[in-house]
Amino acid sequence: MNNIISYAHIKNNSVSINGTPVFSSEKNATLPEFLSEAYKSMEISYPKFHKMDLQCKLGFLCTEFALQNTAFISENDLTKTAIVISNSASSLQTDKLHQHSIDDKTNYFPSPAVFVYTLPNISIGELAIRHKVTGENAFFVSKKFDAHLLVNYTELVLHDNASSAICGWVEVDDTAYEAFIFLVETKNNTNKNTIFKPLNQLVVTQIYNQT
Amino acid sequence: MDALIEKLKGQIIEQLNLAEVKPEEINPDSPLFGDGLGLDSIDALELIVLLEKHYGIKIEDPKDGKTIFQSLRTMAEYIKANGKS
Numbered sequence A: 001m002n003n004i005i006s007y008a009h010i011k012n013n014s015v016s017i018n019g020t021p022v023f024s025s026e027k028n029a030t031l032p033e034f035l036s037e038a039y040k041s042m043e044i045s046y047p048k049f050h051k052m053d054l055q056c057k058l059g060f061l062c063t064e065f066a067l068q069n070t071a072f073i074s075e076n077d078l079t080k081t082a083i084v085i086s087n088s089a090s091s092l093q094t095d096k097l098h099q100h101s102i103d104d105k106t107n108y109f110p111s112p113a114v115f116v117y118t119l120p121n122i123s124i125g126e127l128a129i130r131h132k133v134t135g136e137n138a139f140f141v142s143k144k145f146d147a148h149l150l151v152n153y154t155e156l157v158l159h160d161n162a163s164s165a166i167c168g169w170v171e172v173d174d175t176a177y178e179a180f181i182f183l184v185e186t187k188n189n190t191n192k193n194t195i196f197k198p199l200n201q202l203v204v205t206q207i208y209n210q211t
Numbered sequence B: 001m002d003a004l005i006e007k008l009k010g011q012i013i014e015q016l017n018l019a020e021v022k023p024e025e026i027n028p029d030s031p032l033f034g035d036g037l038g039l040d041s042i043d044a045l046e047l048i049v050l051l052e053k054h055y056g057i058k059i060e061d062p063k064d065g066k067t068i069f070q071s072l073r074t075m076a077e078y079i080k081a082n083g084k085s
Helices: A031-042 A047-051 A054-067 A092-103 A122-131 A147-159 A201-210 B002-015 B041-055 B062-068 B072-082
Strands: A003-011 A014-017 A020-024 A081-087 A137-141 A164-172 A177-185
Touching: A003 A054, A003 A201, A014 A054, A031 A054, A047 A122, A054 A092, A054 A122, A054 A164, A054 A177, A081 A122, A081 A147, A122 A137, A137 A147, A147 A164, A147 A201, A177 A201, B002 B041, B002 B072, B041 B062, B041 B072, B062 B072
Parallel strands: A081 A137, A081 A164
Antiparallel strands: A003 A014, A003 A177, A014 A020, A164 A177
């Protein structure tokens, strides 16, 4: 039995966990400002956060919120934890940032720290490093949030050798951003703060549309 | 030299996104990598870009980096000896 034990959603400068709003900032705050405020609100110290691009910061924070009040990291075998993320824009915003730094041949100083984020699956790497997760991972690019794709692939890896998974959607483009992360386990978790919803397309669509 | 070290502190914090580090917390003689500021390999590349962008210094031999980027002070000394501005 595959269960969703927690989920977090970040959009419109607000964060919800399991459907309950937990943090928000000014509506006119920029994405970098919002992410910085959300990071401070979590009272964690992870200096590498500040080096990440916006997509990685967004995925990192959404995962941290989803993990709050769960025993997901401590209770699961992280060598068997999969990470399955998707989005639409790939790493386009950072790609553009890098392109901008090499447009002018007379002022040609591409940043290595920007260049390393010109792949969407780096956001998976940041999560894996943060939580020492070494299971299978995949990053999919689809036109829009695709519950069918995420559920199908997650079930596949859980049927194979994974016993838990961090899944979701982490999207940053010029005009909009959104992150939706849900945690899946194959066994019942005894932590009373977690929710139990069966992993299927209908449930994932419902909780995605809930907030 | 002290003024250059202070300037470098600000540039390094900005270029390397060390948002949780204050200039006064950086000891000019502490190692930049490992136990000191805890910089990584990407940061090393950023420091090379910083030298070229702000001081017109191009490090031709990567092996030199180990000596130049030992600490903030060694970096400042190298800039003073080789910089264009």
